[in-house]
Amino acid sequence: MKLIEVKTYEELSEIAANIIAAQVILKPDCVLGLATGSTPVGTYKKLAEKNKAGIIDFSAVKTVNLDEYEGLEGTHDQSYRYFMNKNLFDNINIDKKNTYVPNGCAADLEKEGKEYDELIKSLGGIDIQLLGIGVDGHIGFNEPDDFFTAATHPVVLDPSTIEANARFFASADDVPRKAITMGMMSIMQAKKILMVANGKNKFDILKASIEGPVDPKVPASILQLHPDVTVIYSEV
Ligand code: PGA
Numbered sequence: 136m137k138l139i140e141v142k143t144y145e146e147l148s149e150i151a152a153n154i155i156a157a158q159v160i161l162k163p164d165c166v167l168g169l170a171t172g173s174t175p176v177g178t179y180k181k182l183a184e185k186n187k188a189g190i191i192d193f194s195a196v197k198t199v200n201l202d203e204y205e206g207l208e209g210t211h212d213q214s215y216r217y218f219m220n221k222n223l224f225d226n227i228n229i230d231k232k233n234t235y236v237p238n239g240c241a242a243d244l245e246k247e248g249k250e251y252d253e254l255i256k257s258l259g260g261i262d263i264q265l266l267g268i269g270v271d272g273h274i275g276f277n278e279p280d281d282f283f284t285a286a287t288h289p290v291v292l293d294p295s296t297i298e299a300n301a302r303f304f305a306s307a308d309d310v311p312r313k314a315i316t317m318g319m320m321s322i323m324q325a326k327k328i329l330m331v332a333n334g335k336n337k338f339d340i341l342k343a344s345i346e347g348p349v350d351p352k353v354p355a356s357i358l359q360l361h362p363d364v365t366v367i368y369s370e371v
Contacts, residue, residue, distance in 0.1 A: 136345055136364045144333050147369040148177030151265070151331050154365065155182060156191045158263045158327070164195040166255075168264030168322070169223070170275075171200065171215045174331045175265060176222055183226035193229040197258055199251075201266070201275035201322075203239035205289065205313035213303055214239070237287065237315045244315050248287035255321050264325035268332050271295045272340045272353040276316035279352045285320035289313060319357055328364040330355070335370055 141147050155178070158165055169175070185191045200215060209216035216236045224234055235254060241247035255261060266274045271293050277284065278293040291313055301307035322328070332341050344355035345366065351357075358364045 136359065136361075136366060138345065139365065139367045141367060141369045143371060144177055144369050147174075147331055147333055147367045148181050150367055151175070151178040151329060152181035152185065154329055155263060155265065156185050159191045159193065159196060162262060163192060164197070165262040166258045166260065167196060167198045168261040168317075168325055169198050169200050169219065170265045170267050171202070171218045172267040174267045174333045178265070178331065179223040179226075183223065186227040193227045196229055197233040198224075198229070198235065199255055199258070199261060199317070199321075200234075200236040201264075202314055202316040203237045204311040205239045205244065205315065206311055207239055209236070237317070239311075239315055241315075244289035248289065248315060248318070251287040251315075251317070252321055255317075261321065261325035263327040263329055264322055266322070266328060266330045266355075266358075268330060268337060268341060268344065268355050269293075269296055270299055270336055270340060272344055272355045274322060274330075274355050274358070275318075276314045277319060277322075277354045279354060281351060283319045283351045283354070283357055286318045287315065287321060288318055289315050319354075323357065323361055325361075326363065328358060328361055330358070330364065330366040332366065332368045333371075337368070338370070341366070341368060 203215045207214035276290050297310045304310050343353050349356045
């Protein structure tokens, strides 16, 4: 794992955007694995600026997102589909038909998960997967557990995740209790992984993920087994 420590969120966003831009330049029809959360927002803003400046072209790019809340339609302002449209897709020249987010409203989320993994496979796999990290070590919504789950699957959110995400909702009671997340297989099969972590509250879990044992209680620790991971960390 390669760790890049920077001083500011601005720098983190600039480096992350440059790495993703490089991927798009090298392979204009690449598959980007994308993430939600507050950390990637700056990266997406910079990617949109680079697109506007003519430095990168998203017209042939495909994207697959990590996760979605159960029961939230794409029009709900807290759904991850809505987040992606607002923070990235509406601001770049991507064809929305080429952007995929798991459907949290599917009648059968297990089936949706299987189909999502098939979709990723049919696209040729993920060229670079952007990840945040939860305070509990989750990647996507792969929460701490007794085992790693390979397939894209429904999950019950950890209380710490509900608490962390309550800031986006009217109250913690409004945060959906369940979600669907890309599993470890599709994440680990990405050719490259780029993790962004911002804030002192992420330091301990990041250290455990990078230096501790590979343990499903610290889901991000599985990344130690991936051959090409870059982590960008900024304390503020
Ligand atoms: P954050 O979320 O970027 O809002 O801190 C990260 C995550 O939960 O994966």
